[in-house]
Structure formats: C-alpha cells, structure tokens
Amino acid sequence: MLRIRNLDVAYGPVAVLRRVSLHVNPGEVVAIVGANGAGKTTLLNTVTGLVRARAGEIALRGRDVSRLPTEETVALGCSLVPEGRQVFASMSVRDNLLMGAHVQLRRGRRDEVRADLERVLGLFPVLRARERQLAGTLSGGEQQMLAMGRALMARPALLMLDEPSMGLAPLVMKDILATVSRIAAEGCTVLLVEQNARSALKIADRGYVLETGRIVLEGTSEELLANRDVQRAYLGRDVDPESEART
Amino acid sequence: MTTTPPAYWQPEVECMEREELAQLQLERLEATLSRVRRHVPFYRKSFDEAGFDADEVRSADDLRRLPFTEKRDLMEAYPYGLFAVPLRDVVRLHATGGTGGAAIVMGYTRNDIRTWSNLMARMLVAGGVTRDDVVQITFDYGLFTGAFGVHQGAERLGASVIPIGSGNTKRQVKIMQDYRTTALVSTPSYALHLAETMSEMGLAANAFSLRRALLGGEPWSEALRKRVEDQLHVTATCNYALSEVMGPGIAGECLERDGLHVAEDQFLVEIVDPLTLEPVRPGSRGELVLTTLAKEAFPLVRYRTRELTSLVPEPCPCGRTSVRLRPVEVRTDDLLVVKGVNVYPSQVEAVLRSVQGTEPNFEIVVERPRDLDEATVLVEVSESVFFDEMRRQAEFRERLKKRLASELGVTFEVKLVEKKTLERIEGKGPGNVRDRRTR
Numbered sequence: 001m002l003r004i005r006n007l008d009v010a011y012g013p014v015a016v017l018r019r020v021s022l023h024v025n026p027g028e029v030v031a032i033v034g035a036n037g038a039g040k041t042t043l044l045n046t047v048t049g050l051v052r053a054r055a056g057e058i059a060l061r062g063r064d065v066s067r068l069p070t071e072e073t074v075a076l077g078c079s080l081v082p083e084g085r086q087v088f089a090s091m092s093v094r095d096n097l098l099m100g101a102h103v104q105l106r107r108g109r110r111d112e113v114r115a116d117l118e119r120v121l122g123l124f125p126v127l128r129a130r131e132r133q134l135a136g137t138l139s140g141g142e143q144q145m146l147a148m149g150r151a152l153m154a155r156p157a158l159l160m161l162d163e164p165s166m167g168l169a170p171l172v173m174k175d176i177l178a179t180v181s182r183i184a185a186e187g188c189t190v191l192l193v194e195q196n197a198r199s200a201l202k203i204a205d206r207g208y209v210l211e212t213g214r215i216v217l218e219g220t221s222e223e224l225l226a227n228r229d230v231q232r233a234y235l236g237r238d239v240d241p242e243s244e245a246r247t
Numbered sequence: 248m249t250t251t252p253p254a255y256w257q258p259e260v261e262c263m264e265r266e267e268l269a270q271l272q273l274e275r276l277e278a279t280l281s282r283v284r285r286h287v288p289f290y291r292k293s294f295d296e297a298g299f300d301a302d303e304v305r306s307a308d309d310l311r312r313l314p315f316t317e318k319r320d321l322m323e324a325y326p327y328g329l330f331a332v333p334l335r336d337v338v339r340l341h342a343t344g345g346t347g348g349a350a351i352v353m354g355y356t357r358n359d360i361r362t363w364s365n366l367m368a369r370m371l372v373a374g375g376v377t378r379d380d381v382v383q384i385t386f387d388y389g390l391f392t393g394a395f396g397v398h399q400g401a402e403r404l405g406a407s408v409i410p411i412g413s414g415n416t417k418r419q420v421k422i423m424q425d426y427r428t429t430a431l432v433s434t435p436s437y438a439l440h441l442a443e444t445m446s447e448m449g450l451a452a453n454a455f456s457l458r459r460a461l462l463g464g465e466p467w468s469e470a471l472r473k474r475v476e477d478q479l480h481v482t483a484t485c486n487y488a489l490s491e492v493m494g495p496g497i498a499g500e501c502l503e504r505d506g507l508h509v510a511e512d513q514f515l516v517e518i519v520d521p522l523t524l525e526p527v528r529p530g531s532r533g534e535l536v537l538t539t540l541a542k543e544a545f546p547l548v549r550y551r552t553r554e555l556t557s558l559v560p561e562p563c564p565c566g567r568t569s570v571r572l573r574p575v576e577v578r579t580d581d582l583l584v585v586k587g588v589n590v591y592p593s594q595v596e597a598v599l600r601s602v603q604g605t606e607p608n609f610e611i612v613v614e615r616p617r618d619l620d621e622a623t624v625l626v627e628v629s630e631s632v633f634f635d636e637m638r639r640q641a642e643f644r645e646r647l648k649k650r651l652a653s654e655l656g657v658t659f660e661v662k663l664v665e666k667k668t669l670e671r672i673e674g675k676g677p678g679n680v681r682d683r684r685t686r
Contacts, residue, residue: 003270006305018302021274023267208274214281214302218274219541223358227543228336 001026001158001189002047002078007056009039009046016042018213019056024158029180029190031221033197033234034210040193041083043210044160047191048080049073061157075103077157081164085143087150089136093127096135096146100153113153120149123182141172148179152188159183160191165199177203197234201225209234254566256369256404260512261567268568271512272307275540280304283546286331289324290548307515310538315524315549318351321491326352332544342390343490351491353392354544360399362541363496366510367400370499373508373567374461374484376430378405381456383428385437386464387413392494393464397432400496406430413437416444427456431481434464435471442478453480463488463495466593467574472504485574489552492537498572506559506571513540516570517549518558522584532557535572555591583680585613585622588657592678595624595659598650603628610669611659615684623660624651625669633665 002024009017017039024030034040045051047058049070058066065073079100088096097120098105101113121128124145130138135146144164151159161180165173173196181203184190194200201207201221209217209230217224224230255261263271280301283290294301297314304310320329327334337354355363376382382401386393388410401408409426411419419441422428431438438460445452460475463486475483487507488495497514498507509516517536518527527533535552539545559571576593583590592611599607603626610625624647632643644661651659670679 005270005273019277019304021270021277023270023274211281215274215278216281216285218271218278219358223361226358226361228332228356 001028001061002191003057003059004047005057007043007046007058008054009042009051010054016213017046017053020210020213020215022208022215022218024189024191026157026189027184027187028206029184029192029204031192031194031197031200031204031207032210033194033200033207033224033230035233036195037212038210039213040210041162044080044162044191044193047073047160048078071103074154074156077155078160079151079154079156079158080160081144081147081151081162083162083166085140085147087135087138087143087146089134091135092132093135093138093146094131097121097127097149097153100150103154112155116153116155120152123152123179124149139172141168141176144168144172144176145179148176148183152183156188158189158191160193162193163195164192165194165196173199195234197230198225253372256372257365260510261369261508261569263512263568265568268511269307272515272540275512276307276310276515276538277301277304279538279540279542279546280548282331283548287329287546289320289329310515310517310549311526313549315536315551316547317551318491318553321351325350327354329547330354330544331546332356337544339395340390341392341395341490341494353490353494356543359543359545362513363396363493364399364403366493366496366513367396368404369400369510370486370496371397371400371404371406371430371461373499373501373565374430374486375459375482375502376401376404376406376461380406380430380459381409381426381428382406382430382432383409383411383419383423383426385411385413385419385431385433385441392490393488396488396494396496397461401432416440417448420444420448420450423457424450424455429456430459430461431457431479432461435462435467435475435483436465438462438475438479438483439471442475452478455480457481460484461486461499463499466576468576468597487572487575489537489554492539492547492550492552493542497537501563501565501567503563503565506563506573508563508565508567508569508571511569513542514538515540516558516572518556521555522589527557530557530560532573535575583611583613583622583682585657585659586620588655590622590655590657592680594655595651596678598654599624599626599647602647602650608669610679610681612681613684620684621660622657623662625662625664627666627669628663629666633663 005021007017007020032040042051046053049068053066060076060078097117104113126142127145127149164176177199180190192200201224204221206220207224208215284294284301293314299313336356338357339355339360341353343351384394384397388394398408398410442452457479458481460479460481460483462483467485472483484500485507486495487498489497498509500507515538518533519536520527521534532555535554535556537550537552539547554575556572556575563571596607599609608627612623614621647661
C-alpha cells in the first residue's frame with residue numbers, strides 16, 4: 001500500500017527525518033510511535049505532499065507520489081486526519097463531511113457521495129445526532145470523529161491519523177481507537193501516529209519507533225510492547241520484572 | 248482422519264516476495280545501525296574510524312562500506328562489551344567455549360528468545376518435524392546455544408521434547424526405543440555413533456520409531472548424510488548454527504535437501520572472498536558474513552563467520568523464497584596460501600581420513616627456506632604402519648602425497664610420526680598449522 005525508502009526531510013538546515021524506510025501492507029494497521037519532536041507529523045505531512053522530501057522514495061499503491069501535489073495524492077486514495085482535528089468550526093457537521101468528498105464530487109459521483117455520507121454517519125452515530133450542528137460546538141472527541149469521518153468521505157485506501165487521541169479523556173480516547181479498529185476491519189489500511197504508544201500498539205498489527213528522525217525499531221506490536229526500551233521511553237513505566245511476570 | 252501438517256511455520260515471512268523482503272531488510276538494517284551506533288561504543292568507534300555515516304545507508308549494498316566485525320572483537324568485548332541493551336533487559340546468557348578472554352558471551356532479551364524460538368520452529372518444520380513428533384535433543388545443555396535453541400523451537404512448535412543432553416549413549420538408545428523418539432537432533436558424528444551403539448546392543452535401527460534427523464554443529468558432507476540416513480533409516484537434514492550470531496535457527500534445509508534456507512528476515516547474508524574481502528561472484532564459494540537484522544541484546548554487523556559456503560541462486564521448489572546456503576564443509580580459520588594455492592586444513596583432514604580410514608591427527612608445517620614455499624604434513628600413524636617394512640611405509644607415504652596433490656592442487660611432503668607425538672590443542676581438533684615463513 002505504502003512504501004517509503006530512505007526518506008530525508010529537512011526544515012532549512014535542520015534534518016528532521018533521516019533515511020526513514022517503512023512500509024504498510026494492504027489491510028494493516030501500522031503505528032508509528034515516538035516522542036514529541038521525533039518527526040512523526042513531518043512524516044505524515046511528507047507522504048501527503050504538504051512537506052517536500054529532500055531525498056527518498058514514497059510509493060503509494062505502487063506509484064511514486066513524492067513529487068505529487070497534495071490533492072493528487074488524496075485522489076490516489078490517501079487521506080490524512082491532521083493533528084488537532086482542524087474541522088471547519090463555522091460549518092455544519094454535514095458540510096464538514098461533504099468537504100471531505102470534494103474529490104468524489106468533482107468526479108460527479110453524487111450518488112456515491114450520498115451513500116458514503118450514510119456509511120460514515122452509521123459509523124459515527126454521534127455525528128448523525130448532530131448532523132446540522134456547527135462543528136465548532138462539538139466536544140473534542142466528537143470533533144475527532146468528525147475529522148475522521150471527513151477523511152473517510154474521500155474513500156481512502158490508506159487512512160493516516162495524526163495523534164487522534166491527543167487532548168482527549170481516556171474513555172473518549174478508547175472510543176476513538178475502537179473506531180479506528182472498526183475502520184480497519186472494514187478493509188481500510190491505517191497508518192497511525194501516536195504519542196500514546198500503548199494504546200496505538202494495542203490496535204496495530206505492526207509498529208515503528210521513531211527517535212530523533214530515525215527509525216530505531218521495527219516489529220509486530222507484540223514485540224514492540226515487550227521491548228524494554230519502548231516500555232521505558234514510551235509506555236511510561238520503568239519495568240518492574242516481578243510485576244511483569246505476574247501479568 | 249489425518250490432517251496434513253503445515254509446510255511452513257511462518258509462511259508470511261518464509262514465502263515473502265523478494266521485493267517485500269528487500270524492503271523489510273532495508274528497514275531493519277537501518278534500524279539496527281541506528282541502534283548499535285547509539286548503544287554500542289565499539290560500533291560507534293568502528294563506524295567513525297571507517298568514516299562511515301550510518302545515516303548515509305541507502306541500500307543493503309551500502310553495508311559493504313562498513314568494516315567487518317571479527318571474532319577477536321567479540322572476545323575483546325568479554326563479557327558484555329557488545330551488548331546493545333542494559334543487562335537488566337537480558338533474560339538469558341549463553342557463551343562459546345573457552346574461558347576468560349577466549350570466550351564470547353551472548354545475551355538475549357525476551358524478544359530475542361521469542362524470535363529465536365520461532366526461527367528454530369521454522370527449521371524444524373522445514374526438516375519435516377511436526378507437533379506430533381517426539382524430539383530427542385542430544386546436544387549439551389548449558390552455556391552452549393545448541394540444545395536450548397532447538398529445545399525452545401521444538402516446544403514452540405508443540406512437539407514433545409526429550410531434553411536428554413549429551414553423553415551416555417546406551418541410555419540414549421534405550422530412551423529412544425522406550426519413548427519412541429521420532430526425531431533426533433544431534434551432530435552427524437553422534438548420529439553415527441548412536442547407530443553403532445544400537446548394533447552393538449543388538450538392536451536393529453528399523454525397529455525404532457525414528458524418522459527424522461536434524462543434524463548440525465560439524466562440517467558436512469553428502470557422504471555423511473547418506474551414512475546417517477542408511478544406518479538410522481531416517482531423512483536427515485542439515486542445519487547451520489553459529490552461537491555468536493544466534494545459535495541454531497539461522498539456516499536449515501527443507502525436505503528438498505538441496506541447500507539451507509537462510510532466515511533472511513533476521514540475517515543479512517554476504518559471501519566474500521576471504522583474502523580480498525570483496526563480494527564473490529553470485530554462486531561462487533566464499534566466506535559467510537552475517538549481519539543480524541532484529542536482534543536486540545547482541546546485534547552483530549558484518550560478522551565474519553570464517554565459514555566457507557556459497558549461495559544457491561535458484562528458487563527452491565518448496566516455496567520458501569529465501570536464499571539457500573550450501574552446507575559448510577570447511578572453515579577459513581586456518582586458511583593457508585601455499586605456493587599461491589588456497590589450502591584449508593580441513594581439506595587435508597578429509598584426504599587423510601579417506602586414506603587412513605580413521606580420524607587423523609596431523610600437523611601442517613609451511614616453511615620458506617629460500618624463496619619457495621615448502622609444505623609438509625606430519626601424520627600420526629598406528630604402530631603397525633610405523634614399524635612396517637620400509638617399502639610399505641614408503642608406499643603409504645606416496646599414496647598420501649599423490650592424493651593430497653590431486654585434491655589440493657599443491658604438493659605436500661608427507662612425514663609419518665608415531666602416535667601421540669603431535670601436540671593437540673584443547674578444543675581445536677586435529678590439524679595444527681605451523682606457518683614458519685617470515686612475512
């Protein structure tokens with residue numbers, strides 16, 4: 001689905017990503033975990049073409065997208081749910097969702113868009129209940145769902161989520177991640193960037209650990225969760241072997 | 248109703264498309280280089296000295312710009328100098344033979360153990376072992392990686408493991424009979440010794456339940472396989488193990504028995520000319536160099552194994568997509584260049600064994616009295632040969648000389664000496680080399 005090889009990204013003289021290589025197989029949920037400033041958001045923004053790579057290859061469904069403008073990458077089936085939701089506050093929930101369908105609408109697929117809207121509202125019942133409400137009046141969790149629904153309206157083959165749980169209460173976060181699992185179960189491939197490593201890895205098949213712009217670990221979620229470095233750095237605990245043996 | 252046992256343990260990696268595998272190898276190589284540079288001072292130093300920027304790696308080929316890691320580097324790091332994780336993350340320690348400065352200590356994290364178990368389970372399944380098998384492990388349990396490595400894999404697979412360990416051959420045979428062992432894990436020579444013991448005990452091998460033998464830990468030959476298969480009535484597969492790199496589980500034969508499948512998602516294989524250290528032509532013989540791709544505690548970058556092998560280029564009919572290694576027949580440790588010809592002591596040993604019909608003890612002496620190399624093999628022979636008529640002694644010597652010349656492509660003088668006159672180096676086997684040439 002997505003294959004990245006040796007991606008170098010710099011903001012001016014400052015290298016942000018150093019020869020990052022990763023892949024996402026169709027149907028997989030892949031998590032990228034790492035601390036603040038590791039380059040996770042930059043990575044997603046580079047895939048969508050919002051940031052240009054200095055070197056490296058990005059292949060989306062076999063096509064090189066490293067030089068494509070963002071709208072063409074989206075048209076190829078890659079949608080990004082940005083960090084901090086960024087819904088259109090002064091527009092209704094319904095209009096926000098329709099904004100996500102602009103690629104489809106431009107292709108004149110009104111019927112499909114109507115069906116997609118139904119599907120997304122089905123996936124997020126809370127959005128159906130607030131369909132006419134202004135997006136700015138939604139809670140943080142609801143806005144996150146709206147942002148995800150909006151991305152799904154573009155019928156992505158690959159859905160990229162940037163910190164979907166940021167700033168949300170634990171219960172809401174759980175809900176959001178459960179929805180991500182459901183989206184994946186319906187066949188959408190997911191690339192998930194999260195600071196909350198444990199939650200992300202729990203719903204992911206595989207993961208990568210990004211540290212100061214470099215990938216230092218690749219593995220199944222199970223392997224990464226069992227890695228002591230990951231536990232110390234990202235799971236917020238210094239491991240007590242005895243408590244671990246008991247779990 | 249019987250169900251067909253699975254042909255693969257981890258088909259998603261064992262049968263992975265080559266292109267996908269290349270991507271995975273690149274990702275893991277880059278991650279490994281980032282980790283060792285960060286956590287292992289030895290690699291940081293060796294990269295710096297070589298002027299190598301790990302961030303500049305763009306493909307597995309770039310690995311060639313890196314210095315090799317030698318066995319002595321591992322010895323100098325004794326005991327924990329090359330660990331990439333703190334000791335508290337290590338759940339197991341193994342070591343190679345020798346004590347103090349001559350030993351190498353390997354650490355494994357919990358993930359390493361899990362990976363290792365899966366790798367060994369792959370090799371067992373490839374060799375035809377299923378969860379219904381009763382597996383008798385005759386390697387030495389202890390610091391040595393062999394027994395524990397196979398043990399974990401067999402348990403992971405779900406087979407019934409008999410952790411009998413080494414020695415006490417009569418008891419081994421008795422247990423093999425009583426427990427109805429179906430798969431034997433041993434060295435080739437011990438498998439033959441078991442067969443011999445069976446016949447000494449008046450037991451016929453075909454009365455046993457044994458059907459598979461997974462062999463490893465010694466130089467290999469097809470003749471050896473045939474003898475084990477004939478004498479024990481089993482299908483024998485060859486496995487490659489190297490403790491420093493992991494233990495068993497690195498490469499093993501499938502039932503096609505035509506080369507050992509390398510676990511390429513875990514190990515990057517290079518074959519280099521042992522003299523120039525440049526890559527050999529595809530398919531040619533050279534020294535095996537391994538880089539670990541996912542090991543956490545004890546990663547190795549470009550480790551020179553000192554073992555000679557070649558790659559089988561064609562895909563295997565079994566469906567696994569990994570490259571295959573030819574079984575290792577000789578090691579490069581004592582590579583000698585005599586009159587410009589590469590000679591390995593193990594080649595000399597093979598000739599002596601075939602002519603003498605017994606395990607030889609011998610010494611190779613190379614001198615350069617004037618400008619030319621002169622090579623001599625000193626061979627211990629039994630008293631009967633030694634006190635034989637001069638004429639017959641000379642004939643025997645001539646026969647050895649001719650065989651050596653035709654097998655090695657270089658002339659050796661042959662001297663016969665009495666038993667127990669040659670020094671044996673502990674743990675090194677026969678074939679002492681004395682190179683007296685001034686360099």
